[in-house]
Amino acid sequence: MSIIVNHLTYRYNPGTAMESTALDDINLKIEDGEFIGLIGHTGSGKSTLVQQLNGILKPTSGGVYVDGADIGDDGYDLKKLRGEVGLVFQYPEHQLFETDVFKDVCFGPKNLGLTQKETELRAYEALKQVGIADEYFYQSPFDLSGGQKRRVAIAGVLAMKPKVLILDEPTAGLDPKGRDELLDKLTSIRQDTGCTIILVSHSMEDVARYADRIVVMHKGRIAFDDTPMEVFKHRDELKEMGLGVPGITETMYKLKDAGFPVSTDIITVDTAVTEIMKVLGR
Amino acid sequence: MLRDITLGQYYPAESVIHRLDPRVKLLGTLIFLTSLFITKSFYGYIPALLFLIFIIKASKVPFSFMVRGMKAIAFLLVFSVVLNLFLTQGDVVFTWWKLKITKQGIQTAGFMAIRLTFLIIGSSVMTLTTTPNNLTDGLEKGLGFLKIIHVPVHEISMMMSIALRFIPILMEETDKIMKAQMARGADFDSGNMFKRVKALVPLLVPLFVSAFRRANDLAMAMEARCYRGGEGRTKMKPLKYHRRDAIGYLILALYLGVIIALRILLK
Ligand SMILES: Nc1ncnc2c1ncn2[C@@H]1O[C@H](COP(=O)(O)OP(=O)(O)O)[C@@H](O)[C@H]1O
Ligand SMILES: [Mg+2]
Numbered sequence: 001m002s003i004i005v006n007h008l009t010y011r012y013n014p015g016t017a018m019e020s021t022a023l024d025d026i027n028l029k030i031e032d033g034e035f036i037g038l039i040g041h042t043g044s045g046k047s048t049l050v051q052q053l054n055g056i057l058k059p060t061s062g063g064v065y066v067d068g069a070d071i072g073d074d075g076y077d078l079k080k081l082r083g084e085v086g087l088v089f090q091y092p093e094h095q096l097f098e099t100d101v102f103k104d105v106c107f108g109p110k111n112l113g114l115t116q117k118e119t120e121l122r123a124y125e126a127l128k129q130v131g132i133a134d135e136y137f138y139q140s141p142f143d144l145s146g147g148q149k150r151r152v153a154i155a156g157v158l159a160m161k162p163k164v165l166i167l168d169e170p171t172a173g174l175d176p177k178g179r180d181e182l183l184d185k186l187t188s189i190r191q192d193t194g195c196t197i198i199l200v201s202h203s204m205e206d207v208a209r210y211a212d213r214i215v216v217m218h219k220g221r222i223a224f225d226d227t228p229m230e231v232f233k234h235r236d237e238l239k240e241m242g243l244g245v246p247g248i249t250e251t252m253y254k255l256k257d258a259g260f261p262v263s264t265d266i267i268t269v270d271t272a273v274t275e276i277m278k279v280l281g282r
Numbered sequence: 283m284l285r286d287i288t289l290g291q292y293y294p295a296e297s298v299i300h301r302l303d304p305r306v307k308l309l310g311t312l313i314f315l316t317s318l319f320i321t322k323s324f325y326g327y328i329p330a331l332l333f334l335i336f337i338i339k340a341s342k343v344p345f346s347f348m349v350r351g352m353k354a355i356a357f358l359l360v361f362s363v364v365l366n367l368f369l370t371q372g373d374v375v376f377t378w379w380k381l382k383i384t385k386q387g388i389q390t391a392g393f394m395a396i397r398l399t400f401l402i403i404g405s406s407v408m409t410l411t412t413t414p415n416n417l418t419d420g421l422e423k424g425l426g427f428l429k430i431i432h433v434p435v436h437e438i439s440m441m442m443s444i445a446l447r448f449i450p451i452l453m454e455e456t457d458k459i460m461k462a463q464m465a466r467g468a469d470f471d472s473g474n475m476f477k478r479v480k481a482l483v484p485l486l487v488p489l490f491v492s493a494f495r496r497a498n499d500l501a502m503a504m505e506a507r508c509y510r511g512g513e514g515r516t517k518m519k520p521l522k523y524h525r526r527d528a529i530g531y532l533i534l535a536l537y538l539g540v541i542i543a544l545r546i547l548l549k
Binding site for chain 2: 082
């Protein structure tokens with residue numbers, strides 16, 4: 001399903017002294033099956049933007065169109081939309097509430113009005129997708145480890161079988177191993193289901209590895225929207241926004257500054273090795 | 283909804299009222315509230331109204347913001363006015379079926395409406411212009427004399443400031459959890475009474491869990507910084523009176539004088 005964001009502006013607390021413009025004239029087109037990295041410094045409006053995409057927040061002006069229909073229209077089926085555009089909030093483990101893991105994952109599909117059987121089938125599938133073993137199914141979600149809780153919470157959204165899966169800083173607070181495992185899971189989920197993924201992050205490293213398109217937010221506006229390779233050409237501007245480029249790209253820039261004639265259009269370690277070898281004449 | 287409750291909320295602005303010492307504002311609120319109950323005639327509310335308008339104007343808080351706080355208690359207001367209107371005995375002026383409206387009923391209901399409205403707006407002015415921290419500082423210092431009779435003033439004000447400090451945090455948390463559950467298809471505002479109450483479970487369980495987690499963290503952080511109660515504790519910003527506070531007290535004395543004079547003159 002395609003999502004179009006058209007001249008969207010959003011203000012928190014309009015008409016009071018606390019009024020603040022979180023999104024300013026955003027235009028975006030999201031196609032089927034893309035893997036988008038949404039990047040920006042804290043407070044740049046990433047979370048606010050993704051909450052517009054499933055109708056949790058209503059635009060102050062402008063609109064969001066899903067498959068050609070304006071989701072702000074009266075009578076638009078928002079519940080169905082929330083099943084199709086699955087949004088995993090930051091620290092999703094804070095939303096767990098059921099007495100056991102399996103029941104908690106059933107909450108989403110049950111709300112969509114599916115049959116008991118279909119609900120349980122989906123919950124089982126989702127828990128498998130995020131790599132939770134059967135022995136945890138009937139434990140209290142509050143007894144799990146941090147990383148497991150997070151995966152259960154993500155399964156809670158996956159079980160709705162969204163066509164677009166949005167994750168707001170899913171790796172926040174995880175250790176490097178937990179982070180890599182989670183991001184790899186995302187790639188396999190995408191292969192299995194063919195869904196569009198929007199990964200919100202403030203880490204260039206995470207996004208560079210997985211996304212095939214990067215949208216950079218800065219102060220409520222879109223600063224760049226391109227392939228990782230193109231976006232990372234704007235090293236100085238990115239640094240000014242408090243973001244920078246991935247470590248390996250930065251290394252190539254430093255080598256170039258030191259007088260080595262290397263290309264700086266490099267975003268993975270493997271291509272970097274090849275490039276350096278080439279320059280060294282080996 | 284939740285956001286409509288402005289009572290107890292702070293509205294940041296640059297005004298004399300914001301800068302006044304919290305003790306002046308506390309005493310002021312006390313005097314204002316008392317004045318509402320001293321007056322026995324409608325004319326007595328004219329100075330109260332003028333005083334309120336004067337304070338609101340000086341506070342630079344938009345009037346619409348104060349009225350928003352009224353919405354939350356509109357039900358209570360209507361309820362008590364209606365009860366008073368129909369249930370007061372006296373000279374009947376109007377009869378409809380079994381309901382009688384009396385002259386005294388109209389009078390009591392009118393008083394009630396004015397008092398409640400002024401009471402809510404009056405106390406909102408204080409909370410809207412004073413940060414919770416300032417408010418509890420003011421209370422602690424203003425009521426300090428009670429320590430002589432072993433009232434744990436510091437502990438009470440510390441509990442109050444923590445509670446007040448947690449209100450916005452819990453509101454924000456509620457908002458977040460609500461959104462997260464809505465993203466999972468939860469529906470908080472449709473269905474019958476039973477369904478709605480049931481829909482609150484996915485909101486309340488995580489909210490309690492998070493409140494306990496926060497309370498635990500806070501206790502730990504306070505202990506890590508050697509908090510041992512009020513004994514010998516000093517303030518980073520001790521309250522100090524300024525010229526404007528003296529003027530504030532003067533205006534309050536004047537207001538109180540007018541109210542008492544009116545009460546004696548207008549029997
Ligand atoms: N619930 C809210 N009420 C008021 N302002 C908010 C709220 N949530 C976010 N903001 C403000 O909106 C801006 C964008 O925030 P957010 O979308 O959370 O950014 P990000 O996710 O990129 O860190 C920030 O300036 C933030 O202070
Ligand atoms: Mg965010």
